[in-house]
Amino acid sequence: MTTKTERAKWGAAAHKDEVGKLPTPFPRAIGPNAERYLREVIESGLLCDMMGRFETAFAKELGVKHCVATPGCTPALATLAAAMPWEPGDEVIVSPITDYGTVQGLITQNFIPVFADTAPGTINFCAETIEPLITSRTRAILAVHKTGLVNDMDPINALARRHGLFVYEDACQAVFSEYKGRVAGTLASAAGFSFDSEKTMGSDVGGCLVTNDDELAERARFVGQSRGGVMRAHFGREHAVAGYAYRMPHCTAAICLAQLEIIRDQVAHRDRMVRLLSKKLAEIPGITPLPIPDYANVYSCWMFGLNIEPKAFRCSPEEFAAQLAAAGVPGAGLGEYYLMPAALTCLRDKSSAKTYPYSAPPASREYRYAGDDCPNAQEFLKTFVRWSTFCEKYQPEHCDLATQIVAEVADRNRA
Ligand SMILES: Cc1ncc(COP(=O)(O)O)c(C=O)c1O
Numbered sequence: 230m231t232t233k234t235e236r237a238k239w240g241a242a243a244h245k246d247e248v249g250k251l252p253t254p255f256p257r258a259i260g261p262n263a264e265r266y267l268r269e270v271i272e273s274g275l276l277c278d279m280m281g282r283f284e285t286a287f288a289k290e291l292g293v294k295h296c297v298a299t300p301g302c303t304p305a306l307a308t309l310a311a312a313m314p315w316e317p318g319d320e321v322i323v324s325p326i327t328d329y330g331t332v333q334g335l336i337t338q339n340f341i342p343v344f345a346d347t348a349p350g351t352i353n354f355c356a357e358t359i360e361p362l363i364t365s366r367t368r369a370i371l372a373v374h375k376t377g378l379v380n381d382m383d384p385i386n387a388l389a390r391r392h393g394l395f396v397y398e399d400a401c402q403a404v405f406s407e408y409k410g411r412v413a414g415t416l417a418s419a420a421g422f423s424f425d426s427e428k429t430m431g432s433d434v435g436g437c438l439v440t441n442d443d444e445l446a447e448r449a450r451f452v453g454q455s456r457g458g459v460m461r462a463h464f465g466r467e468h469a470v471a472g473y474a475y476r477m478p479h480c481t482a483a484i485c486l487a488q489l490e491i492i493r494d495q496v497a498h499r500d501r502m503v504r505l506l507s508k509k510l511a512e513i514p515g516i517t518p519l520p521i522p523d524y525a526n527v528y529s530c531w532m533f534g535l536n537i538e539p540k541a542f543r544c545s546p547e548e549f550a551a552q553l554a555a556a557g558v559p560g561a562g563l564g565e566y567y568l569m570p571a572a573l574t575c576l577r578d579k580s581s582a583k584t585y586p587y588s589a590p591p592a593s594r595e596y597r598y599a600g601d602d603c604p605n606a607q608e609f610l611k612t613f614v615r616w617s618t619f620c621e622k623y624q625p626e627h628c629d630l631a632t633q634i635v636a637e638v639a640d641r642n643r644a
Pocket residue numbers: 300301302303304327328329330331373399401402422423424425435436
């Protein structure tokens with residue numbers, strides 16, 4: 230089908246043609262038991278409840294009471310939004326550098342995403358940038374652990390407690406990352422994960438939400454996984470809530486289960502490689518790899534990125550990234566589109582026209598959805614060069630090669 234505008238691609242489709250001198254995630258390494266689990270799904274005549282087995286296994290590995298498996302993280306976070314007792318026009322404070330999947334559920338429930346700025350020089354927000362945005366309409370804080378780097382959650386949770394706010398995590402990019410020895414997804418009241426093909430624990434698609442809250446898990450299963458139907462005597466199915474019917478397919482669950490068996494080793498390896506690569510790149514003048522705070526004691530790094538010091542080079546960050554790509558860094562480019570307040574033109578139109586839910590009940594503020602709503606994040610992304618996805622295939626020699634490529638491009642363009 231041809232369309233007038235170029236449509237964005239996601240998942241494997243966005244990355245499958247990437248080439249370079251460094252490892253690319255595709256073809257993915259798949260856990261050795263995947264074939265056996267897939268066969269079980271078929272040989273059981275679809276009766277082996279692979280989705281339930283994955284939910285139990287993931288919850289156990291993460292150390293949480295409940296895992297509700299969905300076809301992706303977008304539906305997982307949409308399920309959480311739908312399970313909340315909030316009203317249209319209520320606000321959720323969200324990290325500004327993220328993917329659309331973080332906010333899709335908020336938008337469809339007519340909740341209002343409010344973007345807090347990042348902490349200067351980093352990719353995540355913090356308690357200090359969140360606090361000034363809290364109003365009487367704020368209900369929650371949704372923390373995205375961007376690239377897999379965990380947010381500084383203790384001050385965020387303390388702030389939320391003072392204001393009676395719900396805190397949850399978008400842990401899509403941070404599978405088994407750790408914060409002060411606690412694993413991402415267990416750092417607040419609930420979390421969403423993605424097992425999309427390009428993600429750290431990549432299946433064909435897939436995702437889940439996790440929580441220790443029995444009631445929330447029950448509501449999430451009802452409104453998210455089921456069609457919100459209950460049985461009424463002498464009638465049949467009655468739809469008590471507008472359920473989504475978002476269930477993880479059993480074949481996807483079979484692959485996820487096999488991936489779960491190898492993920493911890495892969496994450497430990499990614500963590501070693503990203504620290505090695507960051508250390509080496511930090512020695513190149515004008516190059517600042519994403520800082521890894523001390524509290525991030527495991528960094529499962531889904532995406533690698535670095536900032537370039539514009540004054541140090543004659544070329545623009547965009548040209549620098551293009552030269553990295555030409556020199557063999559797969560998918561090197563700028564990540565400016567991750568600035569969600571600038572990318573959500575659909576909300577900008579609604580909020581400037583003050584149509585529902587920006588109209589009724591009266592909004593607590595003016596919403597602009599512009600990049601300069603979050604000046605730190607905007608400045609940060611202008612010089613942030615990311616190279617496609619990072620992956621477990623990196624070895625020390627790849628870190629050496631990557632350093633050599635970046636050093637060559639840097640020297641070629643030095644001011
Ligand atoms: C931070 C973040 N949140 C949400 C999503 C959406 O996840 P999914 O593709 O599984 O729906 C993504 C995927 O790119 C993501 O990176």
